[in-house]
Amino acid sequence: MTSPLPASALLNESDDEGRNRRSGGRKHKAGHRVAVSPSRKSHAEIEPPVTIRSLSEAIGVKGNELLRKLMNQGVAATINSTLDDEAAQMLALDFGVELDIVYEETAEDHMLASFESDEEGENRIPRPPVITILGHVDHGKTSLLDRIRKANVVASESGGITQHIGAYQVEHDGKPITFVDTPGHEAFTAMRARGANVTDIVVLVVAADDGVMPQTREAIAHAKAAEVPIVVALNKIDLPNVNINKIFGELSQEELVPEEYGGDTPVIKTSATTGQGIPELLEMLGIVAELRCDLRANPERPATGTCLEASISEGRGVVATVLVQDGTLKVGDVIVCGDGFGRVRALFDDKGHLVETAGPSTPVEVSGLDAVPTAGEKFAVLDDVSQAREIAQTRRLRTRGAALGERQSVTLENLFDRMAEQKVKSLNLILKADVQGSLEALSKELEKLENAEVPVRVLLKAVGGISESDVLLADASQAIIVGFRVAPEDRAITAAEEKNIDIRRYDIIYQVTDEIKKAIEGMLVPETKEVHLGRAVVRQVFRISRIGTVAGCFVTQGTIERGAKARLIREGREIYKGSIDALKRFKDDVKEVAQNFECGIKISNFDDVKTDDVIEAYRIDIIRRTL
Ligand code: GDP
Numbered sequence: 001m002t003s004p005l006p007a008s009a010l011l012n013e014s015d016d017e018g019r020n021r022r023s024g025g026r027k028h029k030a031g032h033r034v035a036v037s038p039s040r041k042s043h044a045e046i047e048p049p050v051t052i053r054s055l056s057e058a059i060g061v062k063g064n065e066l067l068r069k070l071m072n073q074g075v076a077a078t079i080n081s082t083l084d085d086e087a088a089q090m091l092a093l094d095f096g097v098e099l100d101i102v103y104e105e106t107a108e109d110h111m112l113a114s115f116e117s118d119e120e121g122e123n124r125i126p127r128p129p130v131i132t133i134l135g136h137v138d139h140g141k142t143s144l145l146d147r148i149r150k151a152n153v154v155a156s157e158s159g160g161i162t163q164h165i166g167a168y169q170v171e172h173d174g175k176p177i178t179f180v181d182t183p184g185h186e187a188f189t190a191m192r193a194r195g196a197n198v199t200d201i202v203v204l205v206v207a208a209d210d211g212v213m214p215q216t217r218e219a220i221a222h223a224k225a226a227e228v229p230i231v232v233a234l235n236k237i238d239l240p241n242v243n244i245n246k247i248f249g250e251l252s253q254e255e256l257v258p259e260e261y262g263g264d265t266p267v268i269k270t271s272a273t274t275g276q277g278i279p280e281l282l283e284m285l286g287i288v289a290e291l292r293c294d295l296r297a298n299p300e301r302p303a304t305g306t307c308l309e310a311s312i313s314e315g316r317g318v319v320a321t322v323l324v325q326d327g328t329l330k331v332g333d334v335i336v337c338g339d340g341f342g343r344v345r346a347l348f349d350d351k352g353h354l355v356e357t358a359g360p361s362t363p364v365e366v367s368g369l370d371a372v373p374t375a376g377e378k379f380a381v382l383d384d385v386s387q388a389r390e391i392a393q394t395r396r397l398r399t400r401g402a403a404l405g406e407r408q409s410v411t412l413e414n415l416f417d418r419m420a421e422q423k424v425k426s427l428n429l430i431l432k433a434d435v436q437g438s439l440e441a442l443s444k445e446l447e448k449l450e451n452a453e454v455p456v457r458v459l460l461k462a463v464g465g466i467s468e469s470d471v472l473l474a475d476a477s478q479a480i481i482v483g484f485r486v487a488p489e490d491r492a493i494t495a496a497e498e499k500n501i502d503i504r505r506y507d508i509i510y511q512v513t514d515e516i517k518k519a520i521e522g523m524l525v526p527e528t529k530e531v532h533l534g535r536a537v538v539r540q541v542f543r544i545s546r547i548g549t550v551a552g553c554f555v556t557q558g559t560i561e562r563g564a565k566a567r568l569i570r571e572g573r574e575i576y577k578g579s580i581d582a583l584k585r586f587k588d589d590v591k592e593v594a595q596n597f598e599c600g601i602k603i604s605n606f607d608d609v610k611t612d613d614v615i616e617a618y619r620i621d622i623i624r625r626t627l
Helices: 016-021 052-059 063-072 085-094 107-116 141-151 185-193 214-225 244-253 278-292 385-404 415-420 436-449 468-476 490-499 509-520
Strands: 026-028 043-046 098-103 130-135 167-172 175-180 201-207 230-235 267-269 304-313 317-326 334-337 340-348 363-369 378-382 427-433 456-463 479-484 503-506 527-544 548-561 565-570 573-585 592-594 598-603 614-623
Touching (some): 052 085, 085 098, 141 175, 141 278, 167 363, 427 468, 436 479, 468 490, 479 509, 548 573
Parallel strands (some): 201 230, 427 456
Antiparallel strands (some): 317 363, 527 614
């Protein structure tokens, strides 16, 4: 079978309006098939794979007519050609028929249904609220989070905050509150586009010396789109000369009328610098959670939740931070997340402690998955491994299918490689900006980047937000969307997610030119970060024929893991870098050894170990770049 004709092949001519009208989608078979009628209809259902022939039967349009239409759009096909879902739907729409593609129910559908099982009853007990902090850049999101985190960690845990896992829990008045590390409102909405609404309340940070700014407005729009309550933190209140009335006025204009003005938006004056207002903010979050959101979950059921971030590391394999949203996740559970699956090997809480279980609204780091999920993908606990494997494999096939298709999109990260592979011949851009002036300044700067190897083509430049049609254009023409002080519309974000379109947003011109220049030079490689694991001191050295030198060690801090990277330190100086080839407890090979235990360590290709040397274990995490 030839690969399906992609929707992008059909974009040239079909009308935008028609596409927007399209309401057809994936559906599940309801146990019956629609009878084929020769007459044209306004709505039809079809089972994949969709061929021109089956489409013709389903919508009552002659095959020749369909082929002619495709031909007019520059697509050569035959009666047996297959169409991808979207292409089939668009072609049907050209003949005024809304098409639903009906899939067989799969193991995955059963799993997805478990996310929705909205049971009632006394098992559902109150759970902590999950908070996301949004706001304009530099208004103090990160500082506020840091402050909250440092000030409200349970006393016995102090000093234990070694872990960054993308989310954490603090306590106020004995009640836990979960914070998701501020991802920016695009990421917030991108998560929603994947169906993952993890946030219960948004804290909108507005700097008292700056007021409501463009990204504040966007953040408001995004929070409102998610239909979550907003609590405003009027931050930097410690600064002199702040005009609170002006900001209250600005907030009111955005339909966030402060309670002090008779509205219903709580505004708390905070300072991340002095700590002023933080207890009041936490107090207010507790109140809003209780009064406006009925947050409940059933800790007794198998866990479901969402991946917040994930990475792969040499020592530990796939590590994903997930937020448990319902149920309780336990070590040993079988989970599916994105197209990965596995048995939960270990759970770490936000303080880096090993835990056995994680209940509702708790963020935990999970190891044991066999593939890296994407932020926003949901996870669920399943009964058995074979079911999990089946779901993961189906998903993988689907992802691979998409990757093999013609439609692999271009991003600034992969531009260089794609050009090297001759798959892309120029950097195609769609520029959207807030005003005509920025648009001109931007295109002038971009023209300067043009060079022989990488022609820069601006396909569209216009004033206004990024719309769904921009995304379709980008998809069809392998372009990257650059938004300068403009926000993409919700539908554009959804479409961009689906089609993997790179939308880059900036508010400073040199950032645009700088990043694009780097992309052209192939510089936007994935970020890596070193994560310290543990230290061990060498107490004795053994020479074993055939193996070499094994260091008898005592783990003084953290854990030592087999396969981890290692540094050998002698008298404070690093003298060798390698990896931990073998790790033993007594005679047994083990995967890791914790603090205060003895172990034998063999460092790869290195035999000159001496007593009192220190072995430092670490891993390199590859961080997926997200925008
Ligand atoms: P973000 O971009 O919103 O995450 O903002 P940051 O947390 O990085 O803060 C931006 C700058 O504002 C930093 O230099 C902070 O030190 C400063 N800042 C943050 N909160 C406050 C505050 O409450 N008072 C004062 N005076 N400065 C603050």
